[in-house]
Amino acid sequence: xxxxxxxxxxxxxxxxxxxxxxxxxxxxxxxxxxxxxxxxxxxxxxxxxxxxxxxxxxxxxxxxxxxxxxxxxxxxxxxxxxxxxxxxxxxxxxxxxxxxxxxxxxxxxxxxxxxxxxxxxxxxxxxxxxxxxxxxxxxxxxxxxxxxxxxxxxxxxxxxxxxxxxxxxxxxxxxxxxxxxxxxxxxxxxxxxxxxxxxxxxxxxxxxxxxxxxxxxxxxxxxxxxxxxxxxxxxxxxxxxxxxxxxxxxxxxxxxxxxxxxxxxxxxxxxxxx
Numbered sequence: 001x002x003x004x005x006x007x008x009x010x011x012x013x014x015x016x017x018x019x020x021x022x023x024x025x026x027x028x029x030x031x032x033x034x035x036x037x038x039x040x041x042x043x044x045x046x047x048x049x050x051x052x053x054x055x056x057x058x059x060x061x062x063x064x065x066x067x068x069x070x071x072x073x074x075x076x077x078x079x080x081x082x083x084x085x086x087x088x089x090x091x092x093x094x095x096x097x098x099x100x101x102x103x104x105x106x107x108x109x110x111x112x113x114x115x116x117x118x119x120x121x122x123x124x125x126x127x128x129x130x131x132x133x134x135x136x137x138x139x140x141x142x143x144x145x146x147x148x149x150x151x152x153x154x155x156x157x158x159x160x161x162x163x164x165x166x167x168x169x170x171x172x173x174x175x176x177x178x179x180x181x182x183x184x185x186x187x188x189x190x191x192x193x194x195x196x197x198x199x200x201x202x203x204x205x206x207x208x209x210x211x212x213x214x215x216x217x218x219x220x221x222x223x224x225x226x227x228x229x230x231x232x233x234x235x236x237x238x239x240x241x242x243x244x245x246x247x248x249x250x251x252x253x254x255x256x257x258x259x260x261x262x263x264x265x266x267x268x269x270x271x272x273x274x
Contacts (some may be wrong), residue, residue: 022074023066026082030062033090049097057093060180061086063217064113067188070196071126081116088112092179096172103172106179113187126191131254139257140264142244147268150237158229160272173270174263182262186255189214190245203250211242241265 034055041051065082072078089109095102117123154160189210197206218224218238219231245258 057090143261143264
């Protein structure tokens, strides 16, 4: 418990604030591609679903790019990794729409991110390191418990049941979580944002800021059902997933337990059907 109230690194000064221009350029480019994809989808200017795939890939690529900038303080040379990761994420999203089993391309994204990070050893301070088996098991157990609790609550309260239309569709949805949904959330919110805030404060303010921003990301996602109960459930369960992820990050020194916990939670969530 002492760790949860301790500074991120009492022996190291916080890095300088990053310049604004890289953030504006990265966010602007991602927003432009998202807007183009959404517009083409609404106007029918592209095959059905392609515009949405383009927008989804650009959105997650933008989140990873913003995380990179925050983690590196916008240091020179940022554009190469940000562009490569953003383009790879967008291509994976488009492949998921155009090619059968193309969503498996998402599974390459964690490997690509790790390859980029290898050239920047300082980024290991964000938690891009291994962890002990007990940390990984704790992450899986926490995510599995929250996912199981969600299934029970949804079944008893709203009549939802655990069901998948097909094993193939379920596998493709999980591939999206592995390489886009959970990956971008852990990298940006539990990695870059949490670490940036923890360096300047203590655990709880950093965890609350990180979790609040992650909730805003999910509430703005058009894939989230618009029903009030769905949004209330998202705030409750994803808020817990975020706080648990921050605690696992603080306890283990690694993002891996929180990442595994997020995957376990969404593995349960993907089985929900009205």
